[in-house]
Amino acid sequence: MTGLVKFAGGFAIAAMIAAMPLVAGAAEDPKDVIDYREHIMKTLDAQTAALGMIVSTQVTDENLVAHTEAIAITAKQALASFKLNVPGGESKPEVWKNWPDFEKRMNEFVEKTDKLAKSAKTGGVPVVMEQMVDALTCKGCHDVYREKK
Amino acid sequence: MTGLVKFAGGFAIAAMIAAMPLVAGAAEDPKDVIDYREHIMKTLDAQTAALGMIVSTQVTDENLVAHTEAIAITAKQALASFKLNVPGGESKPEVWKNWPDFEKRMNEFVEKTDKLAKSAKTGGVPVVMEQMVDALTCKGCHDVYREKK
Numbered sequence: 001m002t003g004l005v006k007f008a009g010g011f012a013i014a015a016m017i018a019a020m021p022l023v024a025g026a027a028e029d030p031k032d033v034i035d036y037r038e039h040i041m042k043t044l045d046a047q048t049a050a051l052g053m054i055v056s057t058q059v060t061d062e063n064l065v066a067h068t069e070a071i072a073i074t075a076k077q078a079l080a081s082f083k084l085n086v087p088g089g090e091s092k093p094e095v096w097k098n099w100p101d102f103e104k105r106m107n108e109f110v111e112k113t114d115k116l117a118k119s120a121k122t123g124g125v126p127v128v129m130e131q132m133v134d135a136l137t138c139k140g141c142h143d144v145y146r147e148k149k
Numbered sequence: 150m151t152g153l154v155k156f157a158g159g160f161a162i163a164a165m166i167a168a169m170p171l172v173a174g175a176a177e178d179p180k181d182v183i184d185y186r187e188h189i190m191k192t193l194d195a196q197t198a199a200l201g202m203i204v205s206t207q208v209t210d211e212n213l214v215a216h217t218e219a220i221a222i223t224a225k226q227a228l229a230s231f232k233l234n235v236p237g238g239e240s241k242p243e244v245w246k247n248w249p250d251f252e253k254r255m256n257e258f259v260e261k262t263d264k265l266a267k268s269a270k271t272g273g274v275p276v277v278m279e280q281m282v283d284a285l286t287c288k289g290c291h292d293v294y295r296e297k298k
């Protein structure tokens with residue numbers, strides 16, 4: 001009987017874990033998770049700034065595709081870093097309170113930046129100019145979910 | 150004769166241009182080029198820091214491959230940004246004075262980070278730990294080519 005109870009208990013725990021939308025890291029220090037997230041957001045900041053300099057013709061467009069690829073990859077990193085479920089830093093508690101909305105926005109950001117990177121390869125600067133305002137939704141999300149400095 | 154001289158002169162100029170390792174941007178403001186390069190170096194800084202946090206088990210390894218990919222893409226961006234041939238910022242003039250050495254180091258950085266990204270996909274954290282010291286040659290280059298803060 002004890003064996004069966006243990007077994008059933010094991011299933012229940014497995015089901016609970018599978019249903020959890022957010023899984024905090026095993027033994028992560030919250031400060032580390034916040035630092036990690038900030039490394040990712042700084043990357044997005046730097047890469048979108050660099051892309052902006054190309055689009056505004058301040059610098060050559062040689063790295064156009066590379067910047068859109070870096071942004072698309074980092075968008076995925078960002079979503080994963082927020083799933084670690086550690087409030088703090090510049091993130092408002094609303095990120096986790098309104099998780100379905102936040103996750104929806106982040107998923108759209110991932111999808112649209114992925115599309116932007118594909119478009120950049122074939123269409124170059126003109127197509128990036130067309131799509132980037134819709135793809136780079138940074139401000140919309142920051143207005144709601146980031147603490148004002 | 151004048152025609153021939155001009156023609157020969159044209160060849161000489163063409164040969165000179167072909168031999169130039171560095172081609173400055175058409176109408177770029179030097180300050181813009183330096184800002185642009187710094188966005189790229191900040192990306193490398195942030196992404197290698199994030200990767201370091203995974204390797205030191207401070208955070209989950211979910212983004213392992215994504216960080217190595219972002220580093221590999223950004224390494225290529227960096228080489229292109231230095232080719233714009235604008236001294237200044239934190240770059241010592243030696244970058245352009247010793248261009249063959251600098252370019253060789255940057256090409257190695259590009260190749261090795263590309264390999265690291267491929268290894269991360271198949272070998273995970275253990276293989277990244279094995280290869281990252283050799284691939285992330287940041288310090289070796291900074292010691293020689295970056296102004297001390």
